[in-house]
Amino acid sequence: MGHAADHAELDLQLKGYGLTTAEITYRMPDSPSLLQTYVWQAYDLAPHFPELEKFLDFWHRTLDGPLHSVRYAHQRLIGPSEWRNLSGVWRLQ
Template sequence: MSIEPVVLFERRVTTAEILYRMPDYPDLLQSFIWQTHDVIPKFPRLRRFLDHWRLNIEAPIHSVSICAGSLTGVADFSHADVEFRLH
């Protein structure tokens, strides 16, 4: 008798950073941040968004970083000791 692992599907705030290349400037990476509520670990909304991007936008995706947080609970907050500004 084998025991199957239980996969919990939980809805969380999901943030994706998409690095992509513009067709006119292929040597430069640009960043796009997209946030939604999604079901982890499958991320169906994010997958649909990325499929739409690949089919309809002429900017090829370089990479995607995903962060998923809890919908409830205490938020972690920390402050920066130093601020840098580029002019």
């Protein structure tokens, strides 16, 4: 990843976004008795998960495989107590 992508991810984390991973189980369109799994991962905001909701809406509108179930995990990578803004640095030699 480039520097811009690294900064974009850090900006999201500082805004409260955490890493969300979803395991999406769906039925095969040609063989509904068979289940397939798809793993989706993105930065998202708990507890409403707007990014995951957008993806699942896209799935319903665009893809043929009907959803069977969705399991997800979410972890904030930077918490409020882990980040402090520094206004200056003192260097002693």
